Every structure is written in structure tokens, then in C-alpha cells.
Amino acid sequence: MAQIELVDVVKEYSVWHRAGRVRRQRKLVRAVDRISLSVAEGELCGYIGPNGAGKSTTVKMLTGIIVPTSGRIRVAGKDPQRQRIELARRIGVVFGQRTQLWWDLPLADSFDLLRHVYRVPHDRHRANVNAFIDLLDLGPFMQTPVRQLSLGQRMRGDLTAALLHDPEILYLDEPTIGLDVVSKARVREFLASVNRDRGVTVLLTTHDLTDVERLCTRLVVIDHGRLIHDGTVAEIKSRFGDHRTVVVDLEEAGPPLEVAGAEVVGVDGPRQWLRFDRQATTAAAVVAAVAEQAALRDIAIEEPDIEDVVRRIYSGDAASTPDLRDDPSRA
Amino acid sequence: MRLYAEVARRAFRRFSTYRAATLAGAFTNTVFGFIQAYVMVAVFRVRHDVGGLHRVDALTFVFLTQAMIMCVGLFSAGGDVAERVKTGEIVVDLYRPVDFQGYWLAVDLGRAGFNVVARGLPPLLAGALVFDLRLPGPFEWAAFLASLAVATVASFGWRFLVALVTFWVVDDRGPAQLSTAVVMFFSGFIIPLNFFPDPLRWACRALPFVTMVQLPIEVFLGKHHGLDLARVLAYQLLWAAVLLAAGRAVLPRATRQVEALGG
Amino acid sequence: MVDVGTIAVYRRLIGARVRSDFGFRASFAFRLVSACVITGLDFAVIAVVFTKIGRLGGWRFSEVAYLYGACGVAFSVAETWIGGVDYLAVRIKQGTFDRVLVRPMSALGQLATEEFALRRIGKLFQAGAVLVAALVAIPVQWTTGRILMVPVTIAAGAVIYGAVWVATAAISFWTVDANELGNALTYGGNYLTQYPITIYSAWLRRLLAFVVPMAFVGYFPSLYVLGRTAPSERFGLPSVVMFSSPVVAAAACAVASAIWRVGLRRYRSTGS
Numbered sequence A: 001m002a003q004i005e006l007v008d009v010v011k012e013y014s015v016w017h018r019a020g021r022v023r024r025q026r027k028l029v030r031a032v033d034r035i036s037l038s039v040a041e042g043e044l045c046g047y048i049g050p051n052g053a054g055k056s057t058t059v060k061m062l063t064g065i066i067v068p069t070s071g072r073i074r075v076a077g078k079d080p081q082r083q084r085i086e087l088a089r090r091i092g093v094v095f096g097q098r099t100q101l102w103w104d105l106p107l108a109d110s111f112d113l114l115r116h117v118y119r120v121p122h123d124r125h126r127a128n129v130n131a132f133i134d135l136l137d138l139g140p141f142m143q144t145p146v147r148q149l150s151l152g153q154r155m156r157g158d159l160t161a162a163l164l165h166d167p168e169i170l171y172l173d174e175p176t177i178g179l180d181v182v183s184k185a186r187v188r189e190f191l192a193s194v195n196r197d198r199g200v201t202v203l204l205t206t207h208d209l210t211d212v213e214r215l216c217t218r219l220v221v222i223d224h225g226r227l228i229h230d231g232t233v234a235e236i237k238s239r240f241g242d243h244r245t246v247v248v249d250l251e252e253a254g255p256p257l258e259v260a261g262a263e264v265v266g267v268d269g270p271r272q273w274l275r276f277d278r279q280a281t282t283a284a285a286v287v288a289a290v291a292e293q294a295a296l297r298d299i300a301i302e303e304p305d306i307e308d309v310v311r312r313i314y315s316g317d318a319a320s321t322p323d324l325r326d327d328p329s330r331a
Numbered sequence B: 001m002r003l004y005a006e007v008a009r010r011a012f013r014r015f016s017t018y019r020a021a022t023l024a025g026a027f028t029n030t031v032f033g034f035i036q037a038y039v040m041v042a043v044f045r046v047r048h049d050v051g052g053l054h055r056v057d058a059l060t061f062v063f064l065t066q067a068m069i070m071c072v073g074l075f076s077a078g079g080d081v082a083e084r085v086k087t088g089e090i091v092v093d094l095y096r097p098v099d100f101q102g103y104w105l106a107v108d109l110g111r112a113g114f115n116v117v118a119r120g121l122p123p124l125l126a127g128a129l130v131f132d133l134r135l136p137g138p139f140e141w142a143a144f145l146a147s148l149a150v151a152t153v154a155s156f157g158w159r160f161l162v163a164l165v166t167f168w169v170v171d172d173r174g175p176a177q178l179s180t181a182v183v184m185f186f187s188g189f190i191i192p193l194n195f196f197p198d199p200l201r202w203a204c205r206a207l208p209f210v211t212m213v214q215l216p217i218e219v220f221l222g223k224h225h226g227l228d229l230a231r232v233l234a235y236q237l238l239w240a241a242v243l244l245a246a247g248r249a250v251l252p253r254a255t256r257q258v259e260a261l262g263g
Numbered sequence C: 001m002v003d004v005g006t007i008a009v010y011r012r013l014i015g016a017r018v019r020s021d022f023g024f025r026a027s028f029a030f031r032l033v034s035a036c037v038i039t040g041l042d043f044a045v046i047a048v049v050f051t052k053i054g055r056l057g058g059w060r061f062s063e064v065a066y067l068y069g070a071c072g073v074a075f076s077v078a079e080t081w082i083g084g085v086d087y088l089a090v091r092i093k094q095g096t097f098d099r100v101l102v103r104p105m106s107a108l109g110q111l112a113t114e115e116f117a118l119r120r121i122g123k124l125f126q127a128g129a130v131l132v133a134a135l136v137a138i139p140v141q142w143t144t145g146r147i148l149m150v151p152v153t154i155a156a157g158a159v160i161y162g163a164v165w166v167a168t169a170a171i172s173f174w175t176v177d178a179n180e181l182g183n184a185l186t187y188g189g190n191y192l193t194q195y196p197i198t199i200y201s202a203w204l205r206r207l208l209a210f211v212v213p214m215a216f217v218g219y220f221p222s223l224y225v226l227g228r229t230a231p232s233e234r235f236g237l238p239s240v241v242m243f244s245s246p247v248v249a250a251a252a253c254a255v256a257s258a259i260w261r262v263g264l265r266r267y268r269s270t271g272s
């Protein structure tokens, strides 16, 4: 059953901007433009897009903070805005930019307050707190007021706070923002285990594509409020990554090779990197052409880097323009 | 001097961007003006004259207090300067090659310049539409504006002193509130000093607060002429100078306090 | 809907708030005192005015003091318990209103309790003192009805003020820059009710009786307590208005909560 379901969801903000000295003009900004999406129970779904794509707006609609302009949203079968309170018990949210904790109180106090706010049974709460203290190494700063925590410590506190009431669904809006490498790894590991062991459905928004690659079984990409891809990480690579790289180890170092349809993008002693367009030629043809010119010791074919793929999608020069983008009804 | 003029101009511009807030504020001033006006109407239904004020004077008085309040800045004790102290940013300010007090005075005058029109005219006009107010001739207007300017400087001098208290007490809101209460009571803001029994009235005239509200309004109402008017303005100037000088005297001590705290 | 458990949670939220306030204990005491002084200024005005005249709008000093005290106590109760909604504009601007909406409790309740300000009870002490003194001083024959009417006045008044508070705070859902407009109605409303409404002109009296129901906070029920002429003789209103404050309070609540709900649906959060 779909835990999260969006059908043709639109969110428009009206913004005022100056036109001349005194007059102001109203403009409608379409932050989310007819997105339809359905996330099944237990999925860990990445939700990415460039700045201003509409990710946070989507998450806010899913939590019932804001109301969509049109379209239908169901979370666990409920309307997030009308049944906000009922639903709030079943979802957890982390907005990486902003804490949900009590600024002036120690972490332990915040957790205790949340126990009452969510009415979590005492035992269950204690078990959860202890488990998360272990998993996220919160022990050393449980008694520190939140305002004195570092960003990474606070984020771990926020993650815990979002999960203390055993939510079925977890929304994460940039939970790894500003974290160092070690903390990021720890948070990722934590999220994976929450998804795996507790069966929590996770919707993850991030700008760190390593997060996506390590964690997500599914990847949704939006841009300018529109859905432009929905599939697995591998699918997106094969769909948008129209270049492959052949890495060849030659018997001896030499000048860059000359191969039709491919381009040498790196040379390191006897090793050379040749990038080619999948539309124009094939890996076999490139390898054959290389073998004609030099003695080969080893070959490898590199998949496109996710960063690279996504950069190309964002900048709008992905070769295979998906059909989804051209919507005849909007022309 | 150019620099301070520019600072003041910026402050003016900054305040002029808060449009909805300005409208809402002007509305609030007008509402309070009306309530006080009706109290005065009730009073002057029974009395003809209170301490030299007549009905028309008293009504003009209450709308003027509402019109002046944002210009003179009675409510903003603490304010920006206290905020700088609290955040420690003052340390940076003190190293700047501008005079600290002069800089903030310029900001305050810019703010006042905006408020004198945007927050001053609406309550006064609304009051004049509904009630019979005493609107003076061009000479009194000019004298009033001069008096108002000095009142603003004197008020700034006082608020600057209050803000410096933040150096010692961490949280500025307590002193700021207490200062507001004192100024409101002794300046003639909440009720014309004419209503006070004579000894209290004379005591109030010896305090600096009288120069911030009561005296400019008396000038507006044409209660002072010729030499007397000059004396009033001189008295205001004297207090403005004293308060500014006191601020300058306290500032180095206060900054030593910061350095002692380690910034 | 508001069961014991919910109240207990709100109590904890208030507790958390008070605990973090006490981090600045010295300044807290200072602010409590200055809040007392500042709210006392309103009464000082009344006292000063009465040094010049014997009656204001036909009311004696002790009667106006009773009106002031009853309204003041009602107002401070409302201010203490629901005045935190004033912070809606600030919270929206800071983006911290969102977190209230992700929790399984009423947004209004959370806001009021999270922004609970103990120092606001300063006014309660000050207005309470005036009220007690006035109750002793007013020259009325105390009957059971009159005695009972005093707490009813205060309770209904507190609810009406609270409703006005919520309704005006909800303006921030439309524009965050205009919360001073709310102050005009809450603090201004309190200021208005401190005087017998007979001093106001006809249009303002009508506004207070029918639109922003401030006349029901103090004036109408006080007519009964003070044994003054029934409003029928002045306003053409039936005497029952003296007793209808609780009904008006309920209606005000309904209107306020409708405005709040509409506003909440309009809420658009912040960009980041």
C-alpha cells in the first residue's frame, strides 16, 4: 500500500515585488507543479533537485504545515492538513536547517517533553532513547542546552527527537547539511538501520548525492517544481548518463591514443581514460580500436558518476530529454 | 559630517520599507489618541480649565503625544545599541573610525525623520477631522519642529544612557521597560503635566523628560512667546547637551566592562 | 477534547518555558517589577484625572477603579494564558512556527504555552490590588447576585480578551508586519474598557457593544454590580445585556477560532 501519495499536486506562492517606486505587483510562483508520486511502505526514497526546485515545499505539504493549491495528498491514507494532529503521531520530521528542540533546555529535557507531547509509554520511550544514545553516540551531551550544541550534535539530537515516538514515516529535509565526513557516515548508517530494522518509510531530501547513492533504493528528481525522473539510481544513470569511460592499462606508457568516437580525458603513465558517447559508439568498438594501436594489459568500463549525471540534469543539458518534461497541456 | 548625513539617510530609507508595520503603527497611535481624547472630553465637560489647559488644548495635546511618540522614540529604549552590546558586536563598532555616539545619533535622526511624517501626520489628521484641534500658524509650526528636533536628540541621549546599562546587566529589557515607564510618566506623555498638583509639576519641570514631550507641545500650542520661547528652547538644548555628554562620559567605562568580560 | 492528559502536557510546556526564563533570574525580577510599574501608569492617569474632577462620565472614582480593576484582572489573565500568541509574527518570521505544526497538538495551545510569560502576571498583582481596594470602597448594597457577578465578569472578560487576542494574532497569517494592529485591539481594547463607555461618542459605543464586544467585558456587567441605571435608558438595549457577557464570550470564541483556522490554512511558511 502506498504510504505517501501525491496526485497532481500544485503549490503556488504569491509574492509581491516592487514595480516602480511605490506600486507593487503580485506574482505567482509555482513552487510545485503538478507532481504525482507514490511511495510504498518501507521504501527509502531520495527526493532531490536543485536549489528552489520545490523539495522543502513538498515536505511541508506532506506534514500538513502548508496546504497545496490544488491536487490531492494522502499520507497513510489521511489528509495531512485536515488530519494533521492525528497524522503527526505517526510521522517524524527533521528540517536540517532548523531545530525542533527546545533551544534553552538540555537535550534530555527536550526528549522528556517530547515523550509527553507524543504520549509515548514510559518504557518504550526509555528503550528508544537508550537505543538512539547508543546508535548516535549522544551520551556525552545529553545534559547540554541545545543552543550550546554543535551543528552535528544538534542534528543527531533532532534525528532522535523525530523518531522517539516510533513514527511509520520519516521526512528528512537535508539531514546531513553541514556535517563532517564522520558524522555524515554515522547518520547514514543510522538512517539505513532505521529503515531496515524498524521498517520506517523514509523520504530524504539532500544535496549530498553520496547520501542518495548509499541509502536510496529509489530516486525522484524534480526541477522547477516538476518531476523529471522517478526510478532507481542505476536507471537514472543509464537514462541521463550518456557517456561511459573506458579505462585501459597498456603494456607501456605512450602518447594519448587516437580513437574515433572517443576522447582521452586522462593519462597516468600506462593508464589512459577514454570517454565516449553511448549514442555514437560502443565500448567494444572503442576497446577494439585501442587494441589495434597498442598492447593491452587490462581494461575496465566506468559507469558515469552520479554527481556528474545530476549536474548535467540540473544544468539542463542531459542528452535524453525525458518525455515528462514536455507536457503538451502546458504549452 | 557627510558620513553622518548619509547614515541618517540610510536609516530613513530602511524604515520607509516597513510599510505595513508603519500603517499598523499609525493606526494604533490613532486609536490610543481617540481614547485619550474622549477622556479629555469627559473631563472638560465638567471643568473649563486644568492648569492652564482648555478643552481644545487638551485634545490637541493628546493627539500630539501620539503623533510625536515614534519620532521622539520613547518606546525604543535599549534598541539597536543595546542589541549591539548584547551580541558583543559593539567591540567591532568601537574600532570603526566613526564616533560611536554620533553614528547612532545619526541613525536615530533618520528614523525620527521618517516617523515624524509617517507616524505623526495620521493621528494628527484623524484627530483634527473629528475634533476641534488648535492648529498653529507657520511660526509656531517652525518653532515646534525645532523644539521637536531637540526633544529627539535629548530622548536619544537618555536612551543611549539606558542602553549602556546593558554592559552591566546582560538583559536590557528590564531597564528599558523601567525607563519607558519613567519617561512616559514624567514627560507628559500619558497625561499633560498640567494635571499634576503644583509641587509635582514643578519637580517634573526640573527633570530632563519634560523636554521630550511637554515642552514641544506647549510650543505647538503657542504657550510661549518671544523671550520665553527662546528660554524654553535653550532649556531643551541644555538637557540634550547634558545627556549626550553623560553618554560620552559613561561609554569608556562601559567598554572597559566589555574588555574585562573578554568581549 | 481537552482532557486531563492534554492539560498535563501543556503544564509541562509552560514549565519548560519558565525554566528557560529563569536562566536570567535577576533580569526576570527586574522585568516583573517594571511590568507592574508600567501597567500601573494607566491607573495613575485615572487617579490624576480624578484629582481634578469629581465624576467622569457620571462615575465616581471608586466605580471607575472597580471597572479598571475588573477589566485589568480579566485582561492580565488573558494576557498571561493566551498572550503568547502575540509571538506568532515573530515565530513565522523566524520559521519556528513550523515545528509547532508537526507535533500532535493544537498549534494555538502550543504557541500560547511555549511563549508563556510569567512576568505578565505583574499586571495581575497591580490590577488585583486596585480591584480589592475598589470592592471595599464602592458604595453598594452587596447582594448574592452582585457578589457572584464579580467573578463572572472577570471570567467572561478574560475569555473575550483572549478571543480578541487570538483573532488579532491570526492577522500574522496574512501579513507578518502588521502585528501592531493587533496591539491596537488588545492593549487598546483594554485601555478603552477601563472607562465607562458613556464618555465615548455614539459610533464608538456602538462599535464596542456590537462589533468588538469590549463593552461586555467591563461596562455592562459592572452596571449591575454597581447598581447603576440599566443600559436600556441610555442605549435602548434591554437589561439582559448586563448578564449576557458569558454568551458573548462564547460567541467571541467561536469567531476567533474560525479566523484562526482560516488563517492557518493560509499559512505559507518561509522560503528556507
Ligand SMILES: Nc1ncnc2c1ncn2[C@@H]1O[C@H](COP(=O)(O)OP(=O)(O)OP(=O)(O)O)[C@@H](O)[C@H]1O
Pocket: A013, A014, A015, A029, A030, A031, A049, A050, A051, A052, A053, A054, A055, A056, A057, A058, C268, C269, C270, C271, C272
Ligand atoms: N514561504 C514562501 N513564500 C514565497 N515563496 C516561497 C516560499 N517558500 C518557498 N518559496 C519559493 O518556492 C520555490 C521552492 O522553494 P523550496 O524551498 O521548496 O525549494 P527547495 O527545493 O527546498 O530548495 P533548496 O534546495 O534551496 O532548499 C522557490 O522558488 C522559493 O523561492
Ligand SMILES: [Mg+2]
Pocket: A055, A056, A057, A173, C272
Ligand atoms: Mg529546501
